[in-house]
Amino acid sequence: MSIEAHKITKKFGRFIALNDVSLQIATGELVALLGPSGSGKTTLLRIIAGLEFPDHGTVRFDGDDISQRAAGERRVGFVFQHYALFRHMTVFENIAFGLKVRTKRCRPTSPQIDAKVYELLRLIQLEKLAQRYPSQLSGGQRQRVALARALAVEPRVLLLDEPFGALDAKVRQELRRWLRQLHDEIHITSVFVTHDQEEALELADRVVVMNEGRIEQVGSPDDVYNHPATPFVYNFLGNVNLFHGRIDDGKAYVNDSQTGQIVYVRPHLLEIDRRPVNGGHFRARIKHINSAGPLVKVEAITEWGHSVHIEMSQDRFRDLQLVKEEAVFVIPKDVKIFQPQEGPRP
Amino acid sequence: MAGAIALSARNGFIPRPHATGATTESAAVRWSLIGLAVLFLVLFLFIPLAVVFASALEKGIAPYFASFRSPDALAAIRLTLLAAGIAVPLNLLFGVSAAWAVAKFEFVGKSLLITLIDLPFSVSPVVSGLIYVLLFGLQGLLGPWLVAHDIKIIFAVPGIVLATIFVTFPFVARELIPLIQAQGNDEEEAALTLGASGWQTFLRVTLPNIKWGLLYGVILCNARAMGEFGAVSVVSGHIRGMTNTMPLHIEILYNEYQYVSAFAVASLLALLALVTLIAKSAVEWRSRQSSGSLTAENWEEAVP
Numbered sequence: 111m112s113i114e115a116h117k118i119t120k121k122f123g124r125f126i127a128l129n130d131v132s133l134q135i136a137t138g139e140l141v142a143l144l145g146p147s148g149s150g151k152t153t154l155l156r157i158i159a160g161l162e163f164p165d166h167g168t169v170r171f172d173g174d175d176i177s178q179r180a181a182g183e184r185r186v187g188f189v190f191q192h193y194a195l196f197r198h199m200t201v202f203e204n205i206a207f208g209l210k211v212r213t214k215r216c217r218p219t220s221p222q223i224d225a226k227v228y229e230l231l232r233l234i235q236l237e238k239l240a241q242r243y244p245s246q247l248s249g250g251q252r253q254r255v256a257l258a259r260a261l262a263v264e265p266r267v268l269l270l271d272e273p274f275g276a277l278d279a280k281v282r283q284e285l286r287r288w289l290r291q292l293h294d295e296i297h298i299t300s301v302f303v304t305h306d307q308e309e310a311l312e313l314a315d316r317v318v319v320m321n322e323g324r325i326e327q328v329g330s331p332d333d334v335y336n337h338p339a340t341p342f343v344y345n346f347l348g349n350v351n352l353f354h355g356r357i358d359d360g361k362a363y364v365n366d367s368q369t370g371q372i373v374y375v376r377p378h379l380l381e382i383d384r385r386p387v388n389g390g391h392f393r394a395r396i397k398h399i400n401s402a403g404p405l406v407k408v409e410a411i412t413e414w415g416h417s418v419h420i421e422m423s424q425d426r427f428r429d430l431q432l433v434k435e436e437a438v439f440v441i442p443k444d445v446k447i448f449q450p451q452e453g454p455r456p
Numbered sequence: 457m458a459g460a461i462a463l464s465a466r467n468g469f470i471p472r473p474h475a476t477g478a479t480t481e482s483a484a485v486r487w488s489l490i491g492l493a494v495l496f497l498v499l500f501l502f503i504p505l506a507v508v509f510a511s512a513l514e515k516g517i518a519p520y521f522a523s524f525r526s527p528d529a530l531a532a533i534r535l536t537l538l539a540a541g542i543a544v545p546l547n548l549l550f551g552v553s554a555a556w557a558v559a560k561f562e563f564v565g566k567s568l569l570i571t572l573i574d575l576p577f578s579v580s581p582v583v584s585g586l587i588y589v590l591l592f593g594l595q596g597l598l599g600p601w602l603v604a605h606d607i608k609i610i611f612a613v614p615g616i617v618l619a620t621i622f623v624t625f626p627f628v629a630r631e632l633i634p635l636i637q638a639q640g641n642d643e644e645e646a647a648l649t650l651g652a653s654g655w656q657t658f659l660r661v662t663l664p665n666i667k668w669g670l671l672y673g674v675i676l677c678n679a680r681a682m683g684e685f686g687a688v689s690v691v692s693g694h695i696r697g698m699t700n701t702m703p704l705h706i707e708i709l710y711n712e713y714q715y716v717s718a719f720a721v722a723s724l725l726a727l728l729a730l731v732t733l734i735a736k737s738a739v740e741w742r743s744r745q746s747s748g749s750l751t752a753e754n755w756e757e758a759v760p
Contacts, residue, residue, distance in 0.1 A: 159649060160649070161645055161648070161649070180648070181645075181648045181649045182648055182649065182650070182651040182652065182653070183651075185651075186649060187649070188645075188646065188649040190642050190645070190646060192642060194642035194643050194645065194646040195643075195646075196643055196646070196647075196660075196661055197643070197665065198664040198665060207647070207650055207652070207660075208650035208651055208652075211647075211650065211651055211652040211653070211656050211660070212651060259646075259650070260649075260650075262650075263650055263651060
């Protein structure tokens, strides 16, 4: 089912959580709402779910205006950040809840409910834990139960609020892959909120980058990472070095604060060499080297006294044999410039 | 033996003296503090309680039970049960709705409401009784209207019930507000997204989560409703067989030097208090049991 949010504005007292936000999500898509805390991403998700109501604007499911409908009538599956499992019910009862509260006319029979719950338990691979209470489960297991509970009512849309936020790194990785697999199997339109750019880029078909109640950019992970539309997106997705400078005739001049332009360079797009390269280079002195992990991270001080971060492969690092306090040349391979005053944002 | 010692030494096992923590005091300090506490308990709690029962049974079992058979005593017991029977359910209803409103919603005048809920705790019971006299009494604000319509509140059962409700007002709400606040809205929101109605959400999600706190509040509320003296004394008028509750009846008997009867009825109240305390401990134990499993993280290891 497709979702359309049209010109949504939401205020909490004086705080503007969403400012005239419009977004379209196609049927079967897996979309990430990505942004720092306070960017309005969770509010947008809750408005889609019917847990908050917008001050202005409409929400449409498959073209129907559902802005005024209660959460229970929208048939959305919502997975809460801290799972919100019913603590006094077993895993089985939690998953069955949405089916048991239906009016007599629409309620499945008891054997049908049992069959449905066990089907979902198999899906989340927790059949053996049906009689456990939420407090007896690990974080990852609780997350899966919350997902099964949301799926039990056969929702038209799946909404997830920071689904992996409270889990440790290893479990998060596993669950992320599992969720992607699940989505590929059941193809339900899904929206998840995250502040973790890596998670958004790895999991989503499309990423919606949000900041201060507005959408900065919508695009595929490749789009938003490699072709950021605004300085904020460039900054938020991955590490970045900022230089004052300007571009003139296809060349970037750094350490030039005259024009007020800012040059953005990702750490892995800076190369270190012992020899100067024709034209594009600057001098720097190596201050710190961190060689743990797949990439070697080097911090250097530029000739004009700024700190700059550079990443290189372990191979390149071995070839160079860099040491602390060594003077080197730094060669930017690709830079990005945004005009300082870009006019009104999109 | 020597081998065993050598082994344990190799494993780095060093026997330690029993319980030496940074927080432990010397034996002398410990025993004198414990002694002081026990002495205090015996002097101010156990001895008075024992005296109540001893005095009640001073002349044997028969006079003891005879004290309850007098019409006045029976009327007092009935009235006390009636007042508690009306006040407790009403306060249960009020307490749950007030706690729900305060804990789940933001609205204008919320802090005023919280202050008002606490009012009966901070005002002397005698004053709360007087408020009712000033409102409903003959010379009171609504007095002439009540007389004109032949409604009796002061020096009658309705006044006693009203005073009891007022005095026991905060018990349930006070117990529930922090509990509901701590639990947050998540589970209710989850129930709503799953299609539950507001009433289903309350019955199936909210109520089970607060049931022990609720029961605890009800028990305390009931204890106070039965034992209330000050406020009820002001509005009752002490009409024997009609507007006397158990505490008022005890006072009258005592003032008339009928010690055995006074202490017999008092022992009944004390017994009620003891039952209440036992029920309260049972509830506390149960709620600890059900929340204790929340921290049972060790279950994780057993699970694949």
